[in-house]
Amino acid sequence: PDAAELRVELGDHAEMMGDHFMLGKGGFFDASYHIPLIVRDPRRTEAAGASIDRFTEAVDVFPTLLDLIGAAPEPHLDGRSLASWLDGEEPADWRDAAHWEFDFRSVADGEAERHFGIGSRDCNLAVLRTEAFKYVHFGGGLPPLLFDLSKDPDELSNVAHDPAYLPVRVELAEKMLTWRANHLDQSLALAELTKDGVVGHVSKTAGSRE
Structure with a gap:
């Protein structure tokens, strides 16, 4: 190089x-x-x-x-x-955290939908991973996961339903909700129509960043 x-x-x-x-x-x-x-x-x-x-x-x-x-x-x-x-x-x-999402629907054969008993649109999860904990939230009403990474770095023990971890679970769930709210689709939110014309960011063509 x-x-x-x-x-x-x-x-x-x-x-x-x-x-x-x-x-x-x-x-x-x-x-x-x-x-x-x-x-x-x-x-x-x-x-x-x-x-x-x-x-x-x-x-x-x-x-x-x-x-x-x-x-x-x-x-x-x-x-x-x-x-x-x-x-x-x-x-x-x-x-202070990493975030990711995963859609696990089975489009061709519906295997995931049958296994979990939920619809295709619900076959998704979102993760919030801090230094100390990982919180996993599922669609379709599936129960969440919580791992105490300081004690369980291999992610083997779900403590989401342990009463001692309830404050952590609530804190991370609220933090995830805030993160998702901050990253909603802003396609039409970055511009405003005023008497002097459009102010802000508007793409010239669909998919363009110009």
Whole structure:
């Protein structure tokens, strides 16, 4: 590769490889979602070669690239730039959790729907993963999962229904609800029609970021 080349390398998913007696990807276990992210910017050497153990998400990649090439960030992006980490600095108010979602419906044969006794639209889950806990919320009224990662790093014991963990479960459920509310579809929320015309961000064409 060119020594002056900006490079970002990451995996789109990991593999269960027999963990929890599962193969493939998906679900909610760390084995499927803890993936590498490597950013190399030859102009930034302060933290070159450093390994940072903090939460990032795939939505951070595009804002990072925009920042590194000096382009203005776009108002509808959910992620945050990682550029400060490359300068050896910690961004203010960095996230304290990772989030992901998984749709496990069986479109062809309805296997998941039959197994859980729920409709296709309910075959989904959302995860909030902090340093200490992982909370998994399902559609269709399926019971949630809660793992105390400080005591159970392999995610083997669900403590969602343990009365001692009820405050944690409520806290994480409310935190997830806030996160989902903050990331609702904003296609029509970033602009306002005024007497002087449209103010804000409106795509010129469907799917365009211009």
